[in-house]
Amino acid sequence: MRTWRKRFLLCSFCCLVFASCSESRVGGDDAPQKAGEGSPSTSPPATPTIAEENFRKEWKSKYSQLKYEIIAARSKWEEKRIRSYSFVAAKYRGGHTSPWNRLPVLIKVKEDEPISVELVEKSEHLIEARTDGFEEIDTINKLFAYMLSELEKGWIVSAEYDEIVGYPERVSIVEFIGLHGTRDIEITKFSDDQ
Numbered sequence: 001m002r003t004w005r006k007r008f009l010l011c012s013f014c015c016l017v018f019a020s021c022s023e024s025r026v027g028g029d030d031a032p033q034k035a036g037e038g039s040p041s042t043s044p045p046a047t048p049t050i051a052e053e054n055f056r057k058e059w060k061s062k063y064s065q066l067k068y069e070i071i072a073a074r075s076k077w078e079e080k081r082i083r084s085y086s087f088v089a090a091k092y093r094g095g096h097t098s099p100w101n102r103l104p105v106l107i108k109v110k111e112d113e114p115i116s117v118e119l120v121e122k123s124e125h126l127i128e129a130r131t132d133g134f135e136e137i138d139t140i141n142k143l144f145a146y147m148l149s150e151l152e153k154g155w156i157v158s159a160e161y162d163e164i165v166g167y168p169e170r171v172s173i174v175e176f177i178g179l180h181g182t183r184d185i186e187i188t189k190f191s192d193d194q
Contacts, residue, residue: 084110
């Protein structure tokens with residue numbers, strides 16, 4: 001009888017410990033909405049700082065102009081009907097350790113489809129010396145689409161465009177004020193391969 005009682009008490013204790021350690025989880029599509037309902041661990045939304053508010057105002061004031069510039073340059077590019085070309089692309093962001101950074105690569109495009117991405121130079125920095133990370137900008141059309149999507153996210157997207165063909169030569173995406181808040185894309189050595 002004592003052994004049975006010990007087992008019962010041990011089993012009950014384990015169940016109580018397990019029940020108190022586990023917490024109910026909210027799952028499914030409505031998890032984000034339900035997560036905040038009555039949850040003591042959910043903190044109230046943070047109040048934007050003055051810098052964030054100023055950045056937001058600057059974005060709103062520049063939005064229409066920047067969007068117009070991107071669309072006008074894309075129209076100029078589309079008028080040229082260049083479908084096979086190559087260019088060198090590089091991505092930079094403040095600091096050597098940013099996963100955004102990529103050394104220049106030669107991207108070859110045929111009939112508006114990327115066919116190869118090759119390193120232009122070698123580097124001891126493994127983060128930068130890679131051919132991945134260009135999937136969203138491996139054609140000029142994708143680059144224009146990427147610029148518009150980043151603008152719609154609320155970032156300030158400005159560029160310098162080639163005067164004749166219209167492709168972006170240098171793109172600057174400002175996410176927020178600060179040293180590492182800007183991402184740059186540089187396009188050089190463009191060649192019409194038609």
